Amino acid sequence: xxxxxxxxxxxxxxxxxxxxxxxxxxxxxxxxxxxxxxxxxxxxxxxxxxxxxxxxxxxxxxxxxxxxxxxxxxxxxxxxxxxxxxxxxxxxxxxxxxxxxxxxxxxxxxxxxxxxxxxxxxxxxxxxxxxxxxxxxxxxxxxxxxxxxxxxxxxxxxxxxxxxxxxxxxxxxxxxxxxxxxxxxxxxxxxxxxxxxxxxxxxxxxxxxxxxxxxxxxxxxxxxxxxxxxxxxxxxxxxxxxxxxxxxxxxxxxxxxxxxxxxxxxxxxxxxxxxxxxxxxxxxxxxxxx
Amino acid sequence: xxxxxxxxxxxxxxxxxxxxxxxxxxxxxxxxxxxxxxxxxxxxxxxxxxxxxxxxxxxxxxxxxxxxxxxxxxxxxxxxxxxxxxxxxxxxxxxxxxxxxxxxxxxxxxxxxxxxxxxxxxxxxxxxxxxxxxxxxxxxxxxxxxxxxxxxxxxxxxxxxxxxxxxxxxxxxxxxxxxxxxxxxxxxxxxxxxxxxxxxxxxxxxxxxxxxxxxxxxxxxxxxxxxxxxxxxxxxxxxxxxxxxxxxxxxxxxxxxxxxxxxxxxxxxxxxxxxxxxxxxxxxxxxxxxxxxxxxxxxxxxxxxxxxxxxxxxxxxxxxxxxxxxxxxxxxxxxxxxxxxxxxxxxxxxxxxxxxxxxxxxxxxxxxxxxxxxxxxxxxxxxxxxxxxxxxxxxxxxxxxxxxxxxxxxxxxxxxxxxxxxxxxxxxxxxxxxxxxxxxxxxxxxxxxxxxxxxxxxxxxxxxxxxxxxx
Numbered sequence: 001x002x003x004x005x006x007x008x009x010x011x012x013x014x015x016x017x018x019x020x021x022x023x024x025x026x027x028x029x030x031x032x033x034x035x036x037x038x039x040x041x042x043x044x045x046x047x048x049x050x051x052x053x054x055x056x057x058x059x060x061x062x063x064x065x066x067x068x069x070x071x072x073x074x075x076x077x078x079x080x081x082x083x084x085x086x087x088x089x090x091x092x093x094x095x096x097x098x099x100x101x102x103x104x105x106x107x108x109x110x111x112x113x114x115x116x117x118x119x120x121x122x123x124x125x126x127x128x129x130x131x132x133x134x135x136x137x138x139x140x141x142x143x144x145x146x147x148x149x150x151x152x153x154x155x156x157x158x159x160x161x162x163x164x165x166x167x168x169x170x171x172x173x174x175x176x177x178x179x180x181x182x183x184x185x186x187x188x189x190x191x192x193x194x195x196x197x198x199x200x201x202x203x204x205x206x207x208x209x210x211x212x213x214x215x216x217x218x219x220x221x222x223x224x225x226x227x228x229x230x231x232x233x234x235x236x237x238x239x240x241x242x243x244x245x246x247x248x249x250x251x252x253x254x255x256x257x258x259x260x261x262x263x264x265x266x267x268x269x270x271x272x273x274x275x276x277x278x279x280x281x282x283x284x285x286x287x288x289x290x
Numbered sequence: 291x292x293x294x295x296x297x298x299x300x301x302x303x304x305x306x307x308x309x310x311x312x313x314x315x316x317x318x319x320x321x322x323x324x325x326x327x328x329x330x331x332x333x334x335x336x337x338x339x340x341x342x343x344x345x346x347x348x349x350x351x352x353x354x355x356x357x358x359x360x361x362x363x364x365x366x367x368x369x370x371x372x373x374x375x376x377x378x379x380x381x382x383x384x385x386x387x388x389x390x391x392x393x394x395x396x397x398x399x400x401x402x403x404x405x406x407x408x409x410x411x412x413x414x415x416x417x418x419x420x421x422x423x424x425x426x427x428x429x430x431x432x433x434x435x436x437x438x439x440x441x442x443x444x445x446x447x448x449x450x451x452x453x454x455x456x457x458x459x460x461x462x463x464x465x466x467x468x469x470x471x472x473x474x475x476x477x478x479x480x481x482x483x484x485x486x487x488x489x490x491x492x493x494x495x496x497x498x499x500x501x502x503x504x505x506x507x508x509x510x511x512x513x514x515x516x517x518x519x520x521x522x523x524x525x526x527x528x529x530x531x532x533x534x535x536x537x538x539x540x541x542x543x544x545x546x547x548x549x550x551x552x553x554x555x556x557x558x559x560x561x562x563x564x565x566x567x568x569x570x571x572x573x574x575x576x577x578x579x580x581x582x583x584x585x586x587x588x589x590x591x592x593x594x595x596x597x598x599x600x601x602x603x604x605x606x607x608x609x610x611x612x613x614x615x616x617x618x619x620x621x622x623x624x625x626x627x628x629x630x631x632x633x634x635x636x637x638x639x640x641x642x643x644x645x646x647x648x649x650x651x652x653x654x655x656x657x658x659x660x661x662x663x664x665x666x667x668x669x670x671x672x673x674x675x676x677x678x679x680x681x682x683x684x685x686x687x688x689x690x691x692x693x694x695x696x697x698x699x700x701x702x703x704x705x706x707x708x709x710x711x712x713x714x715x716x717x718x719x720x721x722x723x724x725x726x727x728x729x730x731x732x733x734x735x736x737x738x739x740x741x742x743x744x745x746x747x748x749x750x751x752x753x754x755x756x757x758x759x760x761x
Contacts, residue, residue: 065351065683074680100680109528115423115440117433133432135422136345136415137440138355142673143527147353147681151415153346178344179415272677275528 028106028125028254028280029186029210030228032246032268033099035286037222040097044214044223045071048101050168051187051213053175055156068150070184071101071214096286099223101214102127102148102184103271103279106254110140110149118181124191125228125280129183136179145272149183152176186225187212207241228254228280252282294387294573297729301722304569305468308714311564312469315711318563326703333697336690337412345415349688353681354673358691359413360523361665362698365548366406367447367520368541368661372549373399374454374513377461378506386727387577389720390569393465394560394706395553396458397713401705402552403451405698410443412694439522446519450512457505463488463498464719517545524668530608531615531672536599540592547589547631548661550582554654556706558647560715569716572645579638579650582657586635593632611675619684620671623663630660 048054048071057067075095108127111119118133119140129149141149155178161169169175172189176182187210194210207226215223226243240248247253250268251261257276259269267285340348350357373395380388411417423434423444434441467488470481488494521541524532534540557578561570600612615624637643637653644650674684709715 061346064346064349065354065685066346067352072680074678076679100678112435112437113439113527114435115438115444117435117438133422134416135419137410137413138350138415139438139440139523139527141352141355143529145528145677147676147678150352151350151355152344153350154344178346179417181415275677 024123025125025229026123027205027230028228029104029191030125030226030243030247030280030282031186031215032224032243032250032282032284034222034224034284035098036267036284037220038097038099038218038286039220039222040073040075040095041219042073043217043219044099044101045069045073047071047213047217048184051170052185053169053173055152055160055175057154057156057160061154066153068152068182070148070150070182071099073097073099098283099214100146100148100271101281102186103146103277103281104184104186106278106280107276109143109145109275109277113139113143115139124188126186126188126191127183128188129181129185131174131176131180131182134180136181138181140181145275145277149181152178152180152182154178204238207239246284247282250282250284254278254280293728294577295390295571295721295724295728296568297725297732299568299725301725304718304721304725305472307566307568308465308716308718309469309472311566311715312711319707319711323704323707326700326707329700330697330704332693333700336693336697340412340690340694341417347688348690349685351683351685353676353678353683354670354685356413356669356673357685358666358687358695359409361669362662362695363406363409363413364520364541364665364668365662366402366409366698366702367517368545368547368665369549369552369658370399370402370406370450370454371513371517371542371545372553373397374509375546375549376553377457378509378513381503381506382510386724387574389724390566390571390716391553391557391574391578392720393458393462393713393717394556394710394715395549396454396461397706397709397715398549398552398556399454400451400458401702401709403447403454404705405702407447407451408698408701410440439519439526442519443523446512446516450516453505453509453512457509458713459484460498460505461502461717462713464490465714465717468718469714514542517541529672529676530605530611531668531676534596534599536592536595540589540596543585543589543592544661544664547582547585548658550578550585551654551657551661554578554582554650555658558651558654560710561647564710564715566716569721572647575647575650576641576644579644582654583635583638586631586638586657590632593628607677611672614675615667615671618671618675620667620674624667624671627660627663627667630656631664634660 048069049056052070054068054070061067075097077095104125104127106121106125108119108121111121111127114120115137116133116135118130118135120128120130122128136151138151141147141151157166157175157177170189172193190212191210194205198205198209205227207230210225212223212225215221215225224243224246226241228241228244228247230238230241231244232238232240247268250266251263252259252268252270255278257274259273267287268282269285270279270282273279348357348359373392376388376395377392377399380392411420414420423441425434425436463485466481467485467490470478470485473481518538518541521537525534525537527533554575557570557575560566597612600608603609615621634653634656637649643653675682
């Protein structure tokens with residue numbers, strides 16, 4: 001092994017890390033959420049509770065900030081004394097809101113800090129959380145700039161689903177016990193089913209086949225979900241996915257900390273991408289009438 | 291300037307005085323033990339409750355995932371550093387005034403680490419799986435995540451605890467042999483085992499010195515690294531107020547600071563209860579106070595650096611957080627920390643106050659309160675106000691957290707109370723050394739001989755006094 005070999009290996013290693021660790025992806029599941037279409041109805045959040053066996057913690061624990069909403073609608077009210085022309089606009093039109101679920105960052109800040117590697121990146125481009133491995137040090141939640149990781153402060157399974165409500169639980173995934181961190185998985189149980197089915201039928205996963213509960217439920221189809229790696233393939237003539245199309249239309253790219261758009265009027269943006277977390281969820285800014 | 295220690299104390303009296311402190315305890319001792327046990331009982335009740343129900347009753351929430359547990363963990367880890375400062379660093383730089391007071395400081399190191407080590411276990415959600423952070427050989431081939439600062443913590447703290455316990459034990463072997471020679475009954479058996487056949491012959495002393503110096507050299511970088519690693523729990527994260535470059539030296543300075551303050555507290559208590567006035571003298575207290583003052587100023591300086599680098603860094607979120615610390619809901623605690631940590635230590639700068647023992651007792655306790663507040667102000671404001679505006683929240687700890695924090699003081703007190711009755715809390719052999727040395731330093735001729743290096747030229751003998759080579 002020569003010196004140049006070593007240096008080449010090293011630079012390849014460094015380059016890989018700049019792009020966010022694991023980068024030998026099969027898929028990279030991503031989203032595009034159009035805030036123009038979002039009406040803030042919270043259906044996505046409810047669907048998430050139903051699909052992912054989220055406990056309903058009750059009024060008291062909710063007010064203490066111990067709720068578990070993987071998908072939440074964040075509401076922002078303008079302060080009345082900002083002295084800005086737009087203030088009256090927002091006061092008339094109500095809150096600004098944005099649905100936030102785990103951004104499935106490719107350079108996730110939660111991953112390196114977990115002492116037992118309970119959260120890691122899968123070849124699907126998902127930021128996975130292994131409940132069985134989690135010891136509940138809660139460092140991941142502290143290091144998540146979006147604060148999108150939720151901790152089981154209690155054992156909820158007796159209170160949240162009194163008989164016969166336990167019959168409504170989704171059998172495809174577990175009910176988490178106290179002391180475990182959890183978060184949005186992009187409905188990984190659905191993705192697994194779709195992938196297994198496609199594998200048995202010996203074909204690639206089709207666009208729109210995998211669909212998380214929030215995207216399925218959204219009454220205005222504000223959430224587009226799909227594989228960010230499926231660009232147009234001239235060999236097989238497979239079309240690009242809808243989510244890739246949306247990202248491209250808004251000139252939003254992965255692996256950058258600042259988008260370099262030719263047209264600054266395009267609405268696409270990623271939340272906190274300046275922190276180099278490289279999130280896989282793109283939002284389309286809401287345009288409001290003045 | 292008065293002398294550090296009276297040079298005319300007979301060596302038999304030293305043994306007598308120190309061994310007297312280990313005799314059958316009096317009523318006050320048992321009351322102190324009872325007090326510690328009550329505090330500990332509160333913590334045990336709270337912990338059993340928390341174990342059964344979950345972390346919810348502690349008033350941890352989203353986003354306050356960490357709170358007093360981690361703050362108190364850093365506090366105890368920090369306090370452990372001054373034992374090493376006194377016993378290892380001052381040993382290497384030949385500051386012999388440390389000799390009467392280093393033993394209990396070293397014990398404090400070990401016991402604060404044993405207290406601190408409980409907190410990560412108490413704080414994690416599934417403490418029955420705590421051992422997963424250790425790299426044991428698993429059938430499933432699963433390893434901990436070596437990139438995580440929490441794993442570094444586990445290594446650093448267990449290494450530091452092991453070596454500081456060894457250092458404490460090794461340094462007290464000659465004293466344990468003195469205990470063996472005078473003890474009766476079951477204690478005789480205990481000290482016979484503990485003193486490892488120490489006879490005090492020349493060969494043993496030479497090996498002992500070498501091993502002691504080696505351990506001292508090993509401990510110094512370890513002590514610095516331990517708190518740097520604890521600081522990386524915060525510095526490695528990307529949160530404003532945590533992601534601070536100066537955190538490792540800042541934590542080490544804070545650690546030495548609170549440790550020195552704790553040494554002053556324990557110094558005064560031991561001096562009072564065990565009548566150690568001959569050994570723990572006012573000049574030694576003064577030297578400790580000066581050391582504490584110097585460290586307090588370093589700590590203040592690093593605080594100013596942190597604030598100003600945030601200010602000039604123009605990171606809007608870090609700036610907002612800093613401003614929230616100054617004026618937000620935690621502001622009273624923040625300003626209390628600044629007052630106790632940076633203003634109050636100026637009492638240590640005045641000789642009149644330094645020599646006043648009741649004042650120093652109160653000041654040292656308040657300094658440690660300030661340092662505890664400092665750790666709380668590192669952990670909590672960042673959690674209450676970070677990037678996501680939806681997760682801005684103020685949460686106060688519940689009785690579960692407070693009971694466990696108070697109980698940790700009971701646990702530490704209990705360990706320390708057991709220690710003073712089992713191991714001599716003043717190092718007898720080193721006090722004798724110190725007196726011997728000082729007595730001879732008073733004589734100019736002898737001092738010249740003893741300080742001469744092997745390569746120096748021998749001066750002509752001024753008188754016909756007997757040679758002292760190898761004394």
